[in-house]
Amino acid sequence: MSILKVRNLVKVIDSDLILQEINLSLQSSEILCLLGPSGCGKTTLLRMICGLETPDSGQILYDGKDITGIDPHRRNFGMMFQEFALFPHKNVYENVVFGLRVKNRADNDIRKRAEEVLELVGLTGMGQRNVNELSGGERQRVAMARSLAPQPRLLLLDEPMGSLDRVLRERLLRDVQAILKRIRITTIFVTHDHNEAFSVADRIAVVSAGRIEQVDSPVNLYKKPANRFVASFLGFQNMVEGVVQGNGGVETPLGIIPIKDPLPASGQNVTILIRPEAAHLMGSQDPAAADELVVMAQVKDVRFQGADYQLTARAENGESLVVNLPNDTLIPDPGQPVRLGLRVSAMSVIDR
Amino acid sequence: MSFIPDGEWALGSLQKLFKSGYYARTLWFTFWQAAVSTLLTLVLALPGAYVFARYRFPGKKLLQAFATVPFVLPTVVVATSFQALLGPRGLINELLQAVFNLSEAPIQMNHSVLFVLLAHVFFNYTVILRMVGGFWARLDPSLTESARVLGASSVKVFFRVTLPLLKPAILASSLLVFIFCFSSFGVILILGGPRLATIEVEIYRQAVHLFNLPMAAALSLIQIVFILLMMWVYTTLQRKQVVTLQPVSGAHSQVPIRTAKDRSWVGGNVCLILLLVGTPLAALILRSFLTDTGLSLVYYRALFVNPVQSIFYVPPLEAVFYSCGFALVTLVFSVVIGILAAQFLSVSEGRISALFDPIFMLPLSTSAVTLGFGFIIALDRPPLNLRTSLLLVPLAHTLVAFPFVVRSVLPALRSIPQSLKESAALLGASPFRVWRSVELPIIGRSLIVGAVFAFTISLGEFGATVFVARPQTPTMPLAIYRFLGQPGALNYGQAMAMSSLLMLVTAVGFLMLEKLRIEGQGEF
Numbered sequence: 001m002s003i004l005k006v007r008n009l010v011k012v013i014d015s016d017l018i019l020q021e022i023n024l025s026l027q028s029s030e031i032l033c034l035l036g037p038s039g040c041g042k043t044t045l046l047r048m049i050c051g052l053e054t055p056d057s058g059q060i061l062y063d064g065k066d067i068t069g070i071d072p073h074r075r076n077f078g079m080m081f082q083e084f085a086l087f088p089h090k091n092v093y094e095n096v097v098f099g100l101r102v103k104n105r106a107d108n109d110i111r112k113r114a115e116e117v118l119e120l121v122g123l124t125g126m127g128q129r130n131v132n133e134l135s136g137g138e139r140q141r142v143a144m145a146r147s148l149a150p151q152p153r154l155l156l157l158d159e160p161m162g163s164l165d166r167v168l169r170e171r172l173l174r175d176v177q178a179i180l181k182r183i184r185i186t187t188i189f190v191t192h193d194h195n196e197a198f199s200v201a202d203r204i205a206v207v208s209a210g211r212i213e214q215v216d217s218p219v220n221l222y223k224k225p226a227n228r229f230v231a232s233f234l235g236f237q238n239m240v241e242g243v244v245q246g247n248g249g250v251e252t253p254l255g256i257i258p259i260k261d262p263l264p265a266s267g268q269n270v271t272i273l274i275r276p277e278a279a280h281l282m283g284s285q286d287p288a289a290a291d292e293l294v295v296m297a298q299v300k301d302v303r304f305q306g307a308d309y310q311l312t313a314r315a316e317n318g319e320s321l322v323v324n325l326p327n328d329t330l331i332p333d334p335g336q337p338v339r340l341g342l343r344v345s346a347m348s349v350i351d352r
Numbered sequence: 353m354s355f356i357p358d359g360e361w362a363l364g365s366l367q368k369l370f371k372s373g374y375y376a377r378t379l380w381f382t383f384w385q386a387a388v389s390t391l392l393t394l395v396l397a398l399p400g401a402y403v404f405a406r407y408r409f410p411g412k413k414l415l416q417a418f419a420t421v422p423f424v425l426p427t428v429v430v431a432t433s434f435q436a437l438l439g440p441r442g443l444i445n446e447l448l449q450a451v452f453n454l455s456e457a458p459i460q461m462n463h464s465v466l467f468v469l470l471a472h473v474f475f476n477y478t479v480i481l482r483m484v485g486g487f488w489a490r491l492d493p494s495l496t497e498s499a500r501v502l503g504a505s506s507v508k509v510f511f512r513v514t515l516p517l518l519k520p521a522i523l524a525s526s527l528l529v530f531i532f533c534f535s536s537f538g539v540i541l542i543l544g545g546p547r548l549a550t551i552e553v554e555i556y557r558q559a560v561h562l563f564n565l566p567m568a569a570a571l572s573l574i575q576i577v578f579i580l581l582m583m584w585v586y587t588t589l590q591r592k593q594v595v596t597l598q599p600v601s602g603a604h605s606q607v608p609i610r611t612a613k614d615r616s617w618v619g620g621n622v623c624l625i626l627l628l629v630g631t632p633l634a635a636l637i638l639r640s641f642l643t644d645t646g647l648s649l650v651y652y653r654a655l656f657v658n659p660v661q662s663i664f665y666v667p668p669l670e671a672v673f674y675s676c677g678f679a680l681v682t683l684v685f686s687v688v689i690g691i692l693a694a695q696f697l698s699v700s701e702g703r704i705s706a707l708f709d710p711i712f713m714l715p716l717s718t719s720a721v722t723l724g725f726g727f728i729i730a731l732d733r734p735p736l737n738l739r740t741s742l743l744l745v746p747l748a749h750t751l752v753a754f755p756f757v758v759r760s761v762l763p764a765l766r767s768i769p770q771s772l773k774e775s776a777a778l779l780g781a782s783p784f785r786v787w788r789s790v791e792l793p794i795i796g797r798s799l800i801v802g803a804v805f806a807f808t809i810s811l812g813e814f815g816a817t818v819f820v821a822r823p824q825t826p827t828m829p830l831a832i833y834r835f836l837g838q839p840g841a842l843n844y845g846q847a848m849a850m851s852s853l854l855m856l857v858t859a860v861g862f863l864m865l866e867k868l869r870i871e872g873q874g875e876f
Contacts, residue, residue, distance in 0.1 A: 052774050052777070072777045072778050073778070073782055073786075074780075075778075078778065079775065081775060083771060085771035085774070085775040087772065087790060089794055098776065098781070099780050102780045102781040102785050102789070103780050146775075146779070147779070
């Protein structure tokens with residue numbers, strides 16, 4: 001049963017349509033990611049859900065009740081800001097208990113709860129530290145503890161990793177996900193980084209220009225992006241146009257692709273996404289497998305990326321392909337011809 | 353009022369103002385003395401600014417605080433200090449008379465322009481020192497370094513790179529000094545004697561001595577127009593300065609004293625500050641103890657007794673009492689109004705804030721005498737007749753002082769990130785609770801700075817008080833002015849004694865501020 005529902009939410013700022021008719025629903029203890037480029041409206045959506053901004057029309061329902069007009073301090077939602085927004089004049093402990101103090105909880109309960117959440121985020125015994133002396137990771141944990149302390153009904157995270165460096169980010173991401181799962185809190189997580197979204201979210205809503213393009217599980221989103229925008233936002237580069245044929249294949253400039261996806265009627269134009277992991281290098285004599293498309297191409301550029309090489313090649317008909325090859329592959333030099341096998345299982349039909 | 357002398361519209365007084373040569377001369381004098389004062393201050397203070405921006409040396413902070421003391425002193429005290437040093441009864445004259453056995457004071461500086469100019473330099477030295485020095489210290493040293501690498505000599509670098517970069521700071525600070533000197537009142541009234549008069553002094557004379565209210569009002573108008581104009585230029589310059597500034601921490605660019613050249617630069621300026629600031633203050637204190645029979649507390653003791661049985665006579669001690677009372681009320685009023693105004697400015701949108709910001713600064717930019725004069729002609733009839741109310745003085749003082757609270761609190765308020773308040777709200781804090789638990793503690797320090805400022809301003813306020821205070825309830829500056837106006841060694845000594853007390857209170861208040869003021873916070 002969905003606990004949070006967003007219905008036809010519209011926001012206009014300076015006659016710009018920031019959000020147009022947003023519909024969204026969230027299951028209890030689900031982690032939903034709002035993923036999109038900066039300026040797409042995802043933060044505005046988050047701020048409206050917690051009440052910091054008012055929608056121009058539409059409704060927000062929590063547990064079946066309309067909360068659209070309720071002040072943020074009466075919603076009992078928790079929010080973590082990008083820069084963490086720790087109170088500089090309070091120490092760690094005082095930051096954490098702020099939400100409990102303003103709700104006039106008993107001193108004993110406050111102390112107990114503070115210890116609980118400090119332990120939860122791994123900051124036991126750091127209560128008396130000055131927040132200005134903390135490292136970025138510690139500040140994030142304090143912010144997490146502070147927003148969790150009053151046991152919010154919904155947790156909102158606005159780019160919580162945004163101001164941290166990469167190595168730290170990956171480690172903290174795992175910790176954050178573990179905590180969220182352990183306490184089974186319903187969460188909305190805003191990010192512009194799809195890797196972050198993939199590793200944390202149960203479901204991802206891709207937002208672009210004030211609209212939700214697709215809502216899906218991370219795996220489905222990756223395997224079947226709904227359209228060109230979602231595909232390119234996830235970093236996919238190979239999209240070829242084709243025409244559906246009568247026998248179930250799609251005719252493209254690269255050749256006929258025997259794709260398994262359900263296809264529109266024959267004669268229709270479709271776009272096919274070829275994910276970078278589709279490719280492997282073939283010897284000139286290797287036979288093509290049944291679920292494979294073989295393409296002759298010329299190497300344009302090779303880049304070493306650690307686990308794999310990124311190879312840019314131009315097919316004989318001029319189509320450009322960017323694919324990943326394992327780092328133990330013997331990579332030909334730029335200018336050399338290659339024979340690439342592309343697995344059909346790593347392709348999908350998308351909208352234009 | 354300037355247009356309606358007898359309840360009818362008339363441009364008469366304004367015409368008279370322009371026709372009569374005397375007023376043109378007053379205007380001209382106001383201008384040129386302000387210009388010369390500014391120039392003198394600039395020449396003396398720029399080397400100091402360089403030294404403060406460039407060098408690290410022991411006692412620097414203390415010296416800087418010391419150099420600022422004159423600026424926060426009541427103008428009456430500044431004037432008495434110079435009387436004590438160089439006046440006809442001043443220390444130097446008495447010393448010279450004693451040594452060379454002269455019957456008359458050899459230095460006849462009293463009522464001369466030079467006297468006034470010196471006092472202005474003393475008063476404003478720190479404005480240039482702090483504003484230009486502070487800006488200079490935060491200039492990115494890589495700018496001049498890259499110019500050096502590109503092959504420019506150090507002289508060339510100064511004129512081609514440093515000076516153009518400093519220009520907004522120099523212009524803004526000079527303009528501020530010019531405004532201060534333009535509207536100088538206490539110094540000129542006391543040191544200038546009957547012949548010298550700025551517009552400000554002339555307003556006072558017209559209104560109080562000659563009771564020519566329309567003329568005073570006309571002069572006030574001119575004064576307001578000029579000062580508003582300059583204030584507008586000043587805020588424009590200041591905004592420019594903020595935009596172009598890419599501050600680096602001053603500590604990086606400062607070097608310790610190493611060569612003989614360094615020593616002479618620093619030493620010379622330290623001596624100048626000690627001489628300029630130290631001697632008048634020392635003279636004042638010394639003069640307050642020095643009687644014909646040597647050092648004694650006679651003048652201080654005299655403050656507590658009533659030797660003349662005049663009905664207008666008010667014991668000096670009561671002036672201290674009234675001053676403190678008024679200052680406390682002013683503090684409360686200023687803090688309340690200041691917080692409200694700052695809060696309003698910090699949340700209002702850019703355009704509204706741009707409109708109201710200068711309006712809240714208006715009392716600061718119109719002169720004190722104009723304010724006081726405005727008070728008595730505006731509030732002397734129903735519906736609001738406060739002319740006889742004790743509240744009139746603190747109200748006038750609040751008008752002068754609350755902009756300082758706003759200036760002090762506003763940057764702190766604006767520095768609070770929106771997300772901090774939003775966090776608090778989402779954690780369940782009501783808007784009032786957010787203000788109390790988040791905003792107030794963060795601005796607390798700045799608020800105390802503003803409050804102490806308001807208190808000391810009220811203590812030393814002279815220009816407006818001269819109009820609105822009733823004879824029975826004088827403040828300390830008024831008492832000092834009265835003492836100076838009466839003959840005899842005892843009156844003179846009492847003026848010195850009370851000035852010393854007033855100096856002590858304001859200096860202590862100010863040094864407290866220096867300790868509280870967070871580096872880089874609070875605007876001038």
